[in-house]
Amino acid sequence: MTRARPSSPYLAPAFYDRALAEGRHRDIVGGRWDETGRIQMRILREAGLAPHHHLLDIGAGALRLGCKAVEYLEPGHYWATDASRALMLRGREAELADPSRLPEDHLIEDAEFALPGVPDTITHAICFAVFTHLPRDVVAQGLARIRQRLPRLRRLMFTVFLAPETAAAGPFRQPDGVVTHPDRPPYHLSRDEAARLTRAAGFEPVFRDRMLPRGQSLIEAVPA
Numbered sequence: 001m002t003r004a005r006p007s008s009p010y011l012a013p014a015f016y017d018r019a020l021a022e023g024r025h026r027d028i029v030g031g032r033w034d035e036t037g038r039i040q041m042r043i044l045r046e047a048g049l050a051p052h053h054h055l056l057d058i059g060a061g062a063l064r065l066g067c068k069a070v071e072y073l074e075p076g077h078y079w080a081t082d083a084s085r086a087l088m089l090r091g092r093e094a095e096l097a098d099p100s101r102l103p104e105d106h107l108i109e110d111a112e113f114a115l116p117g118v119p120d121t122i123t124h125a126i127c128f129a130v131f132t133h134l135p136r137d138v139v140a141q142g143l144a145r146i147r148q149r150l151p152r153l154r155r156l157m158f159t160v161f162l163a164p165e166t167a168a169a170g171p172f173r174q175p176d177g178v179v180t181h182p183d184r185p186p187y188h189l190s191r192d193e194a195a196r197l198t199r200a201a202g203f204e205p206v207f208r209d210r211m212l213p214r215g216q217s218l219i220e221a222v223p224a
């Protein structure tokens, strides 16, 4: 009997339990630990993040960004969500220089972008290498929920894979070799589609051309 392929690798049975039991919390989020954390910090600083702001890291994984952002921000100003709270807790314990700077209740399990318990003080949000694993209807719903839930949001920085309009209907090889797909992970969107989804959620998209790990594209979403 053939098993159906999950729509996201993170939905594979026992995915998190097995990887955490094997001590692979860095691998779950794709490795390139320090480099990718630093890139995310730079993206946020360029988007105006300062220590007094309040940051939400959506799909935060093992806190590849969090271990740097918690040190940078004033205490209590970092919040995170992920489909696996166990993964965030492992990151807190293993990767933070001083875990007491990050209250455990700031790490919220949420696979629906409903952001339960996230305060409305959030000024900046980032969703890095998360939408790349999710189908476009989930991305559209996620963006709309983020927009509705965070009234003081100034910037949402998120990544997707883009494919040229003429090639978006089939598999597409990204600049660093990753092959993305319209209908299975890793997913891509055309630029027009990405702009449409972002606007439909109530944001104005600004495409930021910069080299990101695995050839992802960065979108700066400004509340409209």
Ligand SMILES: C[S@@+](CC[C@H](N)C(=O)[O-])C[C@H]1O[C@@H](n2cnc3c(N)ncnc32)[C@H](O)[C@@H]1O
Pocket (backbone or CB within 6 Å): 008, 010, 028, 029, 030, 036, 058, 059, 060, 061, 062, 063, 064, 065, 081, 082, 083, 084, 087, 110, 111, 112, 113, 127, 128, 129, 130, 133, 134
């Ligand atoms: C490639 S990792 C990136 C993690 C983190 N943003 C970083 O850059 O280190 C993707 C993350 O998305 C999380 N994830 C997958 N589907 C999700 C969903 N529907 N809602 C929230 N998080 C999700 C996974 O658990 C994983 O931690």
